[in-house]
Amino acid sequence: MESVPCPACHTKNSSIKLRVPDRFSAEDETPFVLVECRKCGLLYLNPRPIEEQSGAFYENDAYNPFISAKTEKNTFDRLYDRIRKHNNRSKRKLIERHLSGPGRLLDVGCGTGEFLAEMASVGWQVRGIERDAKAAAYAVEKLRVNVVRGTLDSMPSVEASFDVVTMWHVLEHVYNPHKTLMQIRDLLKEGGLLVVAVPNAHSLDAKIYQQNWVAYDAPRHLQHFNFKSLRGLCEMHGFSVLKKALLPVDSFFNALMSEKLQEQKGGSSVLRPLRWLRAGIVANTAVVLGKFSNYFSKPVGSTLLVVFRK
Numbered sequence: 001m002e003s004v005p006c007p008a009c010h011t012k013n014s015s016i017k018l019r020v021p022d023r024f025s026a027e028d029e030t031p032f033v034l035v036e037c038r039k040c041g042l043l044y045l046n047p048r049p050i051e052e053q054s055g056a057f058y059e060n061d062a063y064n065p066f067i068s069a070k071t072e073k074n075t076f077d078r079l080y081d082r083i084r085k086h087n088n089r090s091k092r093k094l095i096e097r098h099l100s101g102p103g104r105l106l107d108v109g110c111g112t113g114e115f116l117a118e119m120a121s122v123g124w125q126v127r128g129i130e131r132d133a134k135a136a137a138y139a140v141e142k143l144r145v146n147v148v149r150g151t152l153d154s155m156p157s158v159e160a161s162f163d164v165v166t167m168w169h170v171l172e173h174v175y176n177p178h179k180t181l182m183q184i185r186d187l188l189k190e191g192g193l194l195v196v197a198v199p200n201a202h203s204l205d206a207k208i209y210q211q212n213w214v215a216y217d218a219p220r221h222l223q224h225f226n227f228k229s230l231r232g233l234c235e236m237h238g239f240s241v242l243k244k245a246l247l248p249v250d251s252f253f254n255a256l257m258s259e260k261l262q263e264q265k266g267g268s269s270v271l272r273p274l275r276w277l278r279a280g281i282v283a284n285t286a287v288v289l290g291k292f293s294n295y296f297s298k299p300v301g302s303t304l305l306v307v308f309r310k
C-alpha cells in the first residue's frame with residue numbers, strides 16, 4: 001500500500017470521509033479509507049494498493065466487466081449482460097449525435113470489447129486497450145475486435161489520429177489521471193471527442209448506501225468524481241464540456257448491487273424482497289433526479305456521462 005496526495009490537485013491536506021469494504025473479500029477484513037481533499041473536494045482512496053500489485057484485486061470471477069469471459073453466469077451476471085447491451089446502444093447513439101459519420105475510435109479500458117463490437121457493426125474503425133489479459137483475449141478471439149493488451153503507455157505514438165476516445169468507467173481506476181488525459185489529448189484529432197463516464201459521488205444512490213455503495217468498489221476505484229471535479233480535471237488538459245448525458249440503467253445496477261452488498265455485510269437475507277423493492281424506488285428516483293439535475297451545474301445522476309471536445 002502507498003499513501004498519496006490528492007490525485008487531482010496534489011495537495012496532502014485531506015480528512016477521512018468513509019471506511020469502505022472490498023465487496024469481494026471476507027466480512028472481517030480491515031476496510032479501505034476514503035479521504036476528501038480539503039482543497040479541491042475530490043474523494044480518493046488513501047492509502048491505496050501500489051499499481052504493480054493492483055491487478056490481483058481484479059482477479060475475481062464475480063468482477064462484472066469481465067463476465068463475458070466466464071463460462072457459467074448467475075442471475076446478476078445475466079442482468080449485467082442485459083444492462084450492458086442496452087447501455088452500448090445508448091453510448092453509440094450518443095456519439096452518432098455529435099459526428100456526421102463513422103470515424104476512428106479508441107476505447108481505453110475496453111474490457112471484453114462489447115462496446116467496440118457495437119461501434120464496428122455500424123462501420124467505425126475501432127481499437128481498444130485493456131490491461132486484463134483474459135478480457136483482452138476474449139475481445140480479440142470471440143468478438144474479432146482490434147484490442148491491444150496493456151495501458152495507454154503500450155500504444156504506439158500515433159499522434160492526433162482518433163475522432164473519438166472513450167473511457168467508460170475507467171478514469172476512477174487510473175493511477176495517474178493527469179498523465180492519462182495528456183496521452184488522450186495527443187491521440188485525439190483537433191475538435192475530436194473525449195467521452196467519459198464515471199460514477200457520480202454526489203448521486204442519490206451514493207448518499208443512501210454510504211459505505212455499501214457498490215461504485216466505491218475499493219480498492220479498484222481510486223478516485224470519486226462529482227461533475228465539478230471531473231470538469232475541472234478535463235479542462236486542465238484542454239477539453240471543454242460539450243454535453244452532459246445519462247446512463248439511466250446504471251441507477252438500477254448500482255441500487256441492486258448496493259443492496260446485495262449491504263446484505264452480504266451483515267444484513268438479513270429474510271428482508272431480501274424488501275431490499276429489491278427499495279432498490280427499485282431508489283433507482284427510479286435517481287433516474288428522475290438525474291434527468292432534471294443535468295440541466296444545472298450540479299448533476300446528481302448515478303453516472304456522470306460527459307462528452308468533451310478537444
Ligand SMILES: [Zn+2]
Pocket residue numbers: 006007008009010011037038039040041042
Ligand atoms: Zn485535491
